[in-house]
Amino acid sequence: MPAHMRFKWRHSGTAAVLVLLCEVGGQVSLLLEERNNRLSSHGGEVCFAGGKCEPGESAERAALRETFEELGLPESAVEIVGEMHPVPNKANTLQVHPLVGVVRGPLDLRLNRDEVHRAVVLPLAHFYDPAARSLVPFRSLDISIPTYTTDKPGLRIWGLTAFILYEFLCRIAAPASATLPRL
Template identity: 35%
Template sequence: MSPGASPAELRAWIARHLDPLEDRLPASGVVMGDQGLEPLPSDPTIELTPAAVLVGLIEREAGFSVLLTRRSDTLRRHTGQVAFPGGRLDPGETAWQAALREAQEEVGLHPDFVELAGLSTPYRTGTGYLVTPVVGFIAEGFTLEPNPDEVAHVFETPFGFLMDPSNYEEHERELPTGDKRRFYAMTHEDQYIWGATAGMLRALYDRLYGAALA
């Protein structure tokens, strides 16, 4: 994509490299996951809880930014971590319906301000979720009202920073089992973005910039 492309051209270019809004996994059956930095084949024998997140892109004067949250310190899982708005699917929901609902419940973003673009690479977490990242463009004029039970802080991070591979670090931690886990991480200002959120962002980068693209 040309550096001089207009926001409309960039939106169209991003959308072309996403999966369509269909209630299924990509035909390849490949997902990213917490277990490592390499793509993992899906395993039909393991029952995972379907979930979705909204990767919300906001057009700003300096370029697109990404809507992110820091989770509340009172939550039982992923306490205080940086995350996209999102959560598990309710019965009968599609991934994009769940992503929009969760974004409204967590940060007060009304769905009318979101133009859905498509689906990025599913991500399998070590806690048993299969997360579908739903990419959407957030129009100007929106207001946010974070739910303090779930969200401690809402902020934006430049899309260009998140799509720059030089900003990604490969970290390693030892689990209680003795196994080692490798994961992506990056820091922007005072926000440490790692684990599933960084993994989904890296997967989006791979879709957009990781191969020769039109």
């Protein structure tokens, strides 16, 4: 892990999120969710499916459980293909473990409307379009990360979700015609 991304942990818990790839309309796409506006924590934000790990639960198990609870996507429909470095949440109280998964077969979602307003599915190529992102300072660190547009005007991907998304995009091959900003 690069030196500027080494965090001092003072977390009190562990969480996991699932960076989910799927195929929609013949395009490799990213599946996120827009959280219900009525939620007291992060209401209305775009995020990856996921949440806190239960005692004794692995990050992979938590990510799959939360994905089923939030999106209705059964564990059997998701293949975990990778794992990224854990990152702290804003309050530095959780160590968040991003896992990468691929949805096998058709995308059949059953949203938990208490938690999720809607699914947000965007082609992976969208995130490489310079018009779809802007750079903003990240927390109190001396780096900037992109925020990304979605298909809904005014709804952006930012914060920890954007940080994880940026790291993911840097790790996979970019389309030949696209470039990502470097940190």
